[in-house]
Amino acid sequence: MLSWEKIDAIPGWFTFHSYCVWRALLDHQVGIGGDMFEIGVWKGRSASVLASYRKPDEKIYLCDLRLDLPAVERAIRSVDLEPTNLVPLSGPSSDLPSKLDFQAMHDSVRWCHIDGEHTGTVVYRELEIANRIVNTDGIVVIDDFFSPRYPANTTEVIRYLEKNPFHFRLLAVGFNKGYLCRPESLPRYMDYMASGMSQALEKYGAVCTIFKTTGPWDTDAVGITKYVPDAGNIAGPDDEPQTWHMMRTRPVWGPLRHLRNGWRILTGR
Numbered sequence: 001m002l003s004w005e006k007i008d009a010i011p012g013w014f015t016f017h018s019y020c021v022w023r024a025l026l027d028h029q030v031g032i033g034g035d036m037f038e039i040g041v042w043k044g045r046s047a048s049v050l051a052s053y054r055k056p057d058e059k060i061y062l063c064d065l066r067l068d069l070p071a072v073e074r075a076i077r078s079v080d081l082e083p084t085n086l087v088p089l090s091g092p093s094s095d096l097p098s099k100l101d102f103q104a105m106h107d108s109v110r111w112c113h114i115d116g117e118h119t120g121t122v123v124y125r126e127l128e129i130a131n132r133i134v135n136t137d138g139i140v141v142i143d144d145f146f147s148p149r150y151p152a153n154t155t156e157v158i159r160y161l162e163k164n165p166f167h168f169r170l171l172a173v174g175f176n177k178g179y180l181c182r183p184e185s186l187p188r189y190m191d192y193m194a195s196g197m198s199q200a201l202e203k204y205g206a207v208c209t210i211f212k213t214t215g216p217w218d219t220d221a222v223g224i225t226k227y228v229p230d231a232g233n234i235a236g237p238d239d240e241p242q243t244w245h246m247m248r249t250r251p252v253w254g255p256l257r258h259l260r261n262g263w264r265i266l267t268g269r
């Protein structure tokens with residue numbers, strides 16, 4: 001069974017708090033189908049978490065400059081799973097377009113972790129790949145987001161988002177990673193941030209504060225930090241910490257409109 005102790009025994013960089021954030025989000029994806037995709041695997045530390053959430057018919061694509069498949073298989077076995085349905089892709093991520101059929105993979109991926117070269121040029125191209133394969137409910141995780149060690153890794157993700165506002169939106173930033181989702185899924189994931197996320201994080205041992213310091217008119221992302229006692233588990237803008245500004249659906253039904261829409265659906269017009 002998956003536990004932090006088992007993941008921590010696998011060499012790599014994936015941290016305890018990211019482990020908790022991933023579990024909270026992957027638990028939330030329980031009803032969602034799709035493959036897993038990772039660029040930058042090393043010895044399979046983060047990949048072993050993905051393997052634990054893979055449903056029987058789902059694949060895990062593993063891309064690394066020099067993929068150490070035996071080490072990754074050992075890592076997955078260490079979390080008591082058989083390393084099946086792996087798609088090993090040894091070589092730089094820039095080779096992926098010549099190895100994979102992105103047309104066939106359209107909308108097929110629900111989790112994409114980008115943790116490879118960390119340069120601006122490469123992360124931008126990796127986001128282009130993610131856009132071709134990630135489904136509507138999918139999440140893209142960018143490692144070392146806002147890390148001072150790799151400035152271009154962040155600036156080029158932002159550039160990508162600015163140039164392609166309908167591909168992905170920034171959902172969350174926390175513990176050295178940025179989380180993107182499809183624009184149409186942002187309200188649903190944001191509802192989860194406001195309702196179940198804190199408890200889910202605590203269930204895995206991470207007591208955190210989730211900040212949402214602005215609203216849907218802005219870059220509507222949350223920030224997840226270690227627990228800040230003054231702020232509590234969940235906090236809004238600095239001058240209004242008790243409020244989260246949310247994007248919500250508002251029903252605008254009237255009997256005539258209802259009838260007209262029913263007629264439109266029936267007649268296909």
Ligand SMILES: C[S@@+](CC[C@H](N)C(=O)[O-])C[C@H]1O[C@@H](n2cnc3c(N)ncnc32)[C@H](O)[C@@H]1O
Pocket residue numbers: 011012013014039040041042043044045046047063064065066091092093094115116117118122
């Ligand atoms: C920080 S490590 C990944 C850590 C891993 N996700 C973990 O759980 O600890 C970065 C990995 O990216 C790989 N890498 C670097 N440049 C790459 C590229 N252009 N394409 C694919 N993989 C790359 C490296 O070989 C290295 O194994």
